[in-house]
Amino acid sequence: MPHAKKSSNSLLSIDDLSNKDIQHILDLAQQIEKKPHKFADYAKGKILSLLFFEPSTRTYFSFASAIQRLGGSVIGFPNAETTSIAKGESLEDTARMMSSYSDIMAVRSGVMGSMQRMSQAIHIPLINAGEGQGEHPTQALTDLYTIRQSCKKLNVTIAFYGDLKFGRTNHSLIKAIARFGAKIICIAPPELQMPKDYVALARKAGAEVILDKDIKKYVKDIDVLYVSRLQKERLPARLNYAVLKKAMNVDLKLVTALKSSAIVMHPLPRVDEIAVSVDTDKRAKYFQQAANAVPVRMAILLLKMGYAFPI
Numbered sequence: 062m063p064h065a066k067k068s069s070n071s072l073l074s075i076d077d078l079s080n081k082d083i084q085h086i087l088d089l090a091q092q093i094e095k096k097p098h099k100f101a102d103y104a105k106g107k108i109l110s111l112l113f114f115e116p117s118t119r120t121y122f123s124f125a126s127a128i129q130r131l132g133g134s135v136i137g138f139p140n141a142e143t144t145s146i147a148k149g150e151s152l153e154d155t156a157r158m159m160s161s162y163s164d165i166m167a168v169r170s171g172v173m174g175s176m177q178r179m180s181q182a183i184h185i186p187l188i189n190a191g192e193g194q195g196e197h198p199t200q201a202l203t204d205l206y207t208i209r210q211s212c213k214k215l216n217v218t219i220a221f222y223g224d225l226k227f228g229r230t231n232h233s234l235i236k237a238i239a240r241f242g243a244k245i246i247c248i249a250p251p252e253l254q255m256p257k258d259y260v261a262l263a264r265k266a267g268a269e270v271i272l273d274k275d276i277k278k279y280v281k282d283i284d285v286l287y288v289s290r291l292q293k294e295r296l297p298a299r300l301n302y303a304v305l306k307k308a309m310n311v312d313l314k315l316v317t318a319l320k321s322s323a324i325v326m327h328p329l330p331r332v333d334e335i336a337v338s339v340d341t342d343k344r345a346k347y348f349q350q351a352a353n354a355v356p357v358r359m360a361i362l363l364l365k366m367g368y369a370f371p372i
Contacts, residue, residue, distance in 0.1 A: 071180045071187040072365060075198040075233045080240055087206050089360040089370050090353075097130065097356070103363055104133035110163035111137030112155065113190070114146070114170045119329055120190050120200070123354035124167050124362075131359055136162060153182040160185045165366050167199075168192075186365040194227045200328055201233035203357045207350040208238070208285055211324045216242030217284035222276060223309050223334060225255040228289040230328040235259050239268035246283070248276045249309075253291075280318045286311070288327045288347075290334050313338045316345070326350050 070077065078086070093100050109128040113121050117139065125135045137159065138144050146155055152175050160166060160183035168179060173193040180187040191197040209215055219238060225231050225247055235245060236259065245268050247255040254272055263270050273279070288311055316325055316339050327335055327347040339345050363370065 071176075071189075072198055072361065073176045073180060073187070073189045074196050075201050075237045077198070083202065083205065083237065083240075085370075086202055086357065086360050086364065087209060089364065090206055090356040091210075092370075093359050094353075094356040100131055100359065100363070102132040103368060104128055104131035104366065107131075107133040107165070107366060108163040109133060109135045109137075109362065110159040110166045111135060111139070111190075112141075112159060112166060112168045113137070113139045114141045114168075114172075114175075115191065116140075117169055117191070119351050119354060120167075120169065120197075123351075124190065124358055126355050127358040127362055130355065131362065133164075133362075152179050155179075156182050156187070165362060188361065188365060191229060193229065194232075195229055196233045197229045197328075198233045199354075199358055199361055200230045201237045202361065203350065203354045204230070204234050204287070204326065204328070205237060205241075206357050207326060207346060207353050208324070210349075210353070211346055212284055212322075218244040218246065218282050219285040219287055220246040220248055220276065220279055220283045221255065221287050221289070222248045222311070223289035224253045224291045225249045225289070226253045228328075231255065231287070231289055232259050234287065235263050236266070239263035239266040239270075243268055245270045246279050247272050248274065248279070250274050276315070280315070281320065283319055283323055286316075286319060286323060286325045286344075288325065288331075288335055290327075290330065290332050310334055310336070311339065312336045313342065316342050319344060 111121060111124055121139055128135050156179040165186050167188040167190040168176060169190040171193050173195050176189045176192050189196060189198055205215060208217060215238060221231050245263055260270050311334060313336060323344055324346045325344050329347060329351055
């Protein structure tokens with residue numbers, strides 16, 4: 062068993078990780094996926110607290126599965142209405158109390174800036190499990206793992222397709238994959254296009270970034286089609302959800318026009334933006350992508366709890 066050291070820093074943004082750090086997480090996740098039994102007791106006696114102020118299925122339960130597969134346990138809440146937050150307790154005080162009961166914490170919040178506030182109030186590592194329309198770094202790591210697993214490389218041509226403005230998974234992933242030589246195509250109507258700040262960061266990292274609203278002209282070039290749902294809960298009232306949603310559907314006709322080696326990804330949940338008929342196409346990787354979250358988050362938890370794994 063590797064030695065434990067002083068807890069490492071929190072993971073609030075993909076920017077908190079160097080390229081070497083990212084590769085290390087992906088390599089460790091691959092080891093875990095191949096021989097999960099070898100890691101069954103590494104987190105024995107450790108407790109993960111999950112503080113989810115917004116609904117979640119995959120992120121909440123994959124984190125819970127990850128710590129338990131490592132031999133640890135989980136406490137927390139999937140709904141803040143059952144906690145003292147409902148009585149007016151501050152984020153900081155809630156974080157302080159939960160940190161005194163656990164060794165590491167994963168938080169989802171709809172309030173921008175909440176991760177920074179909470180991390181500064183506690184003495185244990187905090188992992189950003191999705192913050193408003195900002196970032197979702199552990200999803201980006203899961204996405205990178207899935208891309209590397211399927212395409213055998215990260216310097217792919219990736220098309221982000223859907224709600225790129227409010228979909229936080231896109232924001233972490235564009236920053237991360239730009240560092241590895243990807244060509245990036247952002248397909249969305251102007252109202253939902255990738256925010257300028259993220260485009261600028263990707264270009265600064267050396268990536269070619271194309272902004273367009275027509276996917277048809279790129280179908281033969283795409284290695285990864287990364288679809289995201291329309292974030293209805295974050296859309297301004299002035300935008301017509303029904304009209305925008307209809308314009309961004311992915312059907313089997315579109316998917317079969319892609320290269321046979323291309324893959325279709327989606328962070329899920331989907332809400333009709335990918336037809337069910339696509340599910341059986343060999344290019345559909347979104348359910349595998351969701352499953353990959355477990356070994357990836359196992360690797361993140363181990364490294365953030367301070368365990369050293371030479372790769």
